[in-house]
Amino acid sequence: MANDHxxxxxxxxxxxxxxxxxxxxxxxxxxxxxAIEGRDCPEILLQIAAIRKALDNTAKLILTDHMENxxxxxxxxxxxxxxxxxxxxxLDNFIR
Amino acid sequence: MANDHxxxxxxxxxxxxxxxxxxxxxxxxxxxxxAIEGRDCPEILLQIAAIRKALDNTAKLILTDHMENxxxxxxxxxxxxxxxxxxxxxLDNFIR
Numbered sequence: 585m586a587n588d589h590x591x592x593x594x595x596x597x598x599x600x601x602x603x604x605x606x607x608x609x610x611x612x613x614x615x616x617x618x619a620i621e622g623r624d625c626p627e628i629l630l631q632i633a634a635i636r637k638a639l640d641n642t643a644k645l646i647l648t649d650h651m652e653n654x655x656x657x658x659x660x661x662x663x664x665x666x667x668x669x670x671x672x673x674x675l676d677n678f679i680r
Numbered sequence: 681m682a683n684d685h686x687x688x689x690x691x692x693x694x695x696x697x698x699x700x701x702x703x704x705x706x707x708x709x710x711x712x713x714x715a716i717e718g719r720d721c722p723e724i725l726l727q728i729a730a731i732r733k734a735l736d737n738t739a740k741l742i743l744t745d746h747m748e749n750x751x752x753x754x755x756x757x758x759x760x761x762x763x764x765x766x767x768x769x770x771l772d773n774f775i776r
Contacts, residue, residue, distance in 0.1 A: 595718070595721075598715065598718070601715050602712060602715045602716055605708060605711060605712040605715060606712060608708055609705060609708045609709055609712065612701060612704055612705045612708055613705055615701060616698060616701040616702060616705065619694065619697050619698045619701060620698055622691070622694070624766075625691075625742050625743070625745070625746035625750065625766075625770075626746075626766035626767065626769060626770040628742055629739055629742055629743065629770035629773065629774075630769075630770060630773060632735055632738065632739045632742075633739070633770075633773030633774060635735060636732055636735050636736070636774075639728055639731060639732050639735070640732070642728065643725055643728045643729070646721050646724055646725055646728075647721070647725065649721070650721035650722075654721065670720075670721075670722040671722065673722060673726075674721070674722040674725035674726060674729075677725065677726060677729030678725075678729060
């Protein structure tokens with residue numbers, strides 16, 4: 585994963601995304617602590633499900649931000665094919 | 681979430697679960713760093729999908745461990761109703 589993959593356009597939700605990932609990181613740390621303390625399995629499973637939901641919402645935010653900025657720019661410049669194919673590949677991992 | 685929810689039976693996969701959660705924590709940290717560096721959205725989305733898969737596999741491990749130990753014990757003691765209903769509630773969050 586090289587640096588030439590860096591973006592050259594703006595992402596309005598970047599700070600929001602970083603903030604959500606920080607919260608998820610803290611949440612994982614909390615669940616790990618629950619496992620260390622030997623807490624009830626169903627309780628731990630509920631927290632893991634909540635983290636999964638938060639991850640999905642973060643992915644949705646990244647995707648819509650990407651479409652609203654990167655894809656719209658690409659269409660204006662007439663080179664949307666690569667951007668569209670990348671988005672489709674990413675979607676395949678979330679919607680099966 | 682009180683201490684009286686602590687388990688009083690063995691979980692064979694406890695260390696494995698804690699280890700997986702540690703790896704997921706590191707993975708999230710890495711993805712946050714990618715977002716900070718402004719890496720490609722589809723690349724970030726791929727990593728988030730991988731984390732979701734790792735979370736699901738950890739949940740599956742907790743659930744099978746719970747069934748093989750907690751549920752089997754409960755059946756031997758004739759009080760499986762509460763354990764079964766907790767497992768069903770937890771499953772509802774993963775399978776819709």
